[in-house]
Every structure is written in structure tokens, then in C-alpha cells.
Amino acid sequence: MLKSIESVQNEKVKEWKKLLQKKGRDTFNQYIVEGFHLVEEASKNPSLITSIIVRQDVTVPEWVPSSADVFEVSNEIAKAISDTETNQGIFAICKKQEHLIPKQANSFLLLDAIQDPGNLGTIIRTADAAGADVIILGEGTVDPYNPKVIRSAQGSHFHIPLIKGNLFEWVERLKETGVTVYGTALEGAEAYHTVEPKLPFALILGNEGNGVNPNLLEQSSQNLYVPIYGKSESLNVTIAGGILLYHFMNKAHS
Template identity: 50%
Template sequence: MITSLTNGKVKAWRKLHKRKGRKEQQMFLVEGSHLVEEAWKSGQEIVEIIMEESVPLPAWSNDLPVERVSKQVFEHISQTTTPQGIAAVIMMQPHRSVTGNQLVMLDAIQDPGNLGTIIRTADAAGMDAVILGKGTVDLYNDKVIRSTQGSLFHIPVFEADLTEEISSLKGRGYEIWATALEDARYYQEMKTPDKIGLVLGNEGAGVQQELLKQADKRVKIPIYGKAESLNVSIAAGILMYRLKE
């Protein structure tokens, strides 16, 4: 059992708290019994399970490498306020080519909770992939992972240059919708095409002009009350479910 905070493995796990460390190791941490089990159920490549000394080993983890650690060590690597005593180191998945007819593209979404909620909703709404553009918060940020509630493991999510991705998709017959306030139609008035890429923008600035120019159509959601706008994850949910009608 590991009891020292200066142990080499502990130092390596701590490095996974940072984007730089995750990229260098091509691994990330997930924490909590639900997320770790979801990773296992979804066939993720689990490098090792990290278990606090007093926490019982889940039955499904029998064939996986398990590293036992002291309570102090687990709290040292934990990123939650009330650790459950179980975490896992998981290999990042290689990028896959885009397949499916309904794609969500995110332009510089910066709030981890928003990104995680959008991924979770995209999973629930049956979207085929989520594509993260430049400036979007790191997919493997612990707050993003927790907000996905395991949906990170159910739906393809990857980073790409949205300018290039949109150009490629249009060449393959996708219609591109981008959210906007100006020169946009209400979503209720629009007919969903067979193949679509839905672009949602930054919380403050919206979709950047370069991407708006590439879009085939601009779409907006009516505001019936006095709010100036909708949270981007709420807007994403409304539009994704609209695509299923």
C-alpha cells in the first residue's frame, strides 16, 4: 500500500490534475464509484484503479490492476470535497473520424459545467458526436468529467479546427446551423435536414463571425420573458431535442 505523498506514482497521478500532465501522459483521472464503473462498463482502457485502504473493492474490478493507498494519499490526489475513496487512471481515446448524421460543434465553450452538461445532453438526445473547437475548456478537466455523469464514455467527443471541420462536413452533404441573434430564424420554423452540424458559441461572445459566414443557416430561440439570453447548455438542449422531432 502506498502511504507516502512523495511516491513516484502519487506524483504522476497529481500531474493528471493539469492539462499539460494529461497531454504528456495521454491519460486522465476519473473519481467516484459511478464514474469509474461507467468507464469500465463502456470499455475504456483502465490503466489502474486507485483505492483508499478502507474502501471495499468492487466485484467488477477483479481483473484490473488495483493500487491501494492510505486515506492521506487519496485525499492528496482527490479533486472533490468529499472523496469516495475510488479513482481510476484511464487512457485517452484516439480521435475517430466523424460518423453519424447529427453532430454538435462547440466554439470556445469555457465553463466546465456547461461543457459537461452539453455532452450529457447530447448523449441523452442521441447525437452522434460532439466536436470541440479551439478555446473550449479541456475535455478531461475534472469538473467537465463530473458534469458529464459518465456520458463522456458513451458518445464520441474530440477536438478539431471548426473552420476545417465545417468545410469538410459541407463537402459531405451536411447542412450547418449556427446559433445567432442577427439574421437568424426561430428554430420552430426550420426543417431538420438529414445530415446536420449544429454550432453553438462562447458564453459571452457567441459563435465567431468566421464560422457564422460558413453556416448554411442561422438559428435562434425565442425569449418570452425579460432575460437577455439563455445559458448555452440550455440552448443546446432545446436545439438538440428539436433535431429529433
């Protein structure tokens, strides 16, 4: 049944607006997704969705889960709950997922204080495309449910487990179970292409400005770098991460 809301002062609308901020997402344990592509991706797992919101001039798509509450809202409300300048007029309120490590997981991506939402979203999307099994989000990493992260990831949130954790504990845990842990560094490291990929593996990517915490690098099995042949001082973390992930994941698919 379609429910209509006209006022931005409605309590539901106030709650939805709070989901644009981390505090609100943490309070309600929910996040907001907008745009046809992302809402459709979320709809493939109906248990995640609590509500679908459509602007008055937008037709409710056939793929909307029957279990979700559907709200028709004014253009003013759509603007108020959107994180984009020009919204597509469709939104989903999703429950945060409780992710578990797949039993057969053999490829782990560990993220140390990735702060830019666009970078994190692109890394999640790249890891999904490369076929990585798990992403571990370390302390200082931007909230994965930030709207800009969600847009950059283009639906990969719904495909790959995202787990927050202490990276020092995770590195030790992985090494104890036979996982080779590769850090990334500019100094004291081996060129990535000289290293024969091994499964299972874990790869640590670091902060945009400071790189991986030096103490984490001391814990790793081996540290790698991506050679630069031109005049640039460094690669964006998303590009370096993509190169390294595909280098290792090629092993998994060969």
C-alpha cells in the same frame, strides 16, 4: 493483486496528482476519474483503464476490470489526488481515447470556445442523452478531461466520440458531404421552431460571452436562435443547446 501505497511522496502518487492539470494529462495521455458511478462507467470499457485506486476503507468492487492494476492508498493520498472536497475513495486512471467518426454519423455538435467546465460537461451529457453522434471541440474550448467536465458529463465521455479540430475546416468538410450546418446567433437568424429539421445536420454552439465566431456564422448553411419570451437577455448555452439538439434529434427518431 492489490498493491499498497502509504506515502504521498510515492512516484505513482506524484504522477496521479499531475493528472489534475491539463499539462499532466497531455504529458501522460491519461486522465483521472473519481467516484463509484464514473469509475463503474469507465470499467465497462476495460481497455481504457490502466489503474484503479481505492482508499483503505473502501472495498474493491466486483466490477473492477481484472486487467487493471489495483492500488490501496491512505486517506491522505486519496485527498491529494481528488478534485472534490469529500471524495468517495475510488479512482480510475484512464487512457485518452482515440475517437473516430462513426460511418453512419448524421448528427454533429460543434463547440466554439466553450470555456466553462460545467457547461462543457453538461453539453456532452445532453448530446449523449439526445443521441447525437459526434462532438467536435473547437479551439478555445476547455479540456474535455478536466475533472469538473468529467463530473458534469456523468459518464457520457465513454459513450460519445469527442474530437478536437478546426471548426472552419469541419464546417466546410461537413457541407461538402451534404450535411446542413446550423449556426446559433441572436441577430440575423431564424427562430429554430420555424425550421424543419433535416438529416444529416451539424449544430454550432458558441462561447458563453461572445457566442459563435462571426466568421463561422458566415460559413454556416443557416443560423438559428431560441426565442426568449420573458425578460432575461439570453439563455445559458447548455439550455439553448439542449433545446436545439432535441428539436433536431426528434427528426431522427420520428
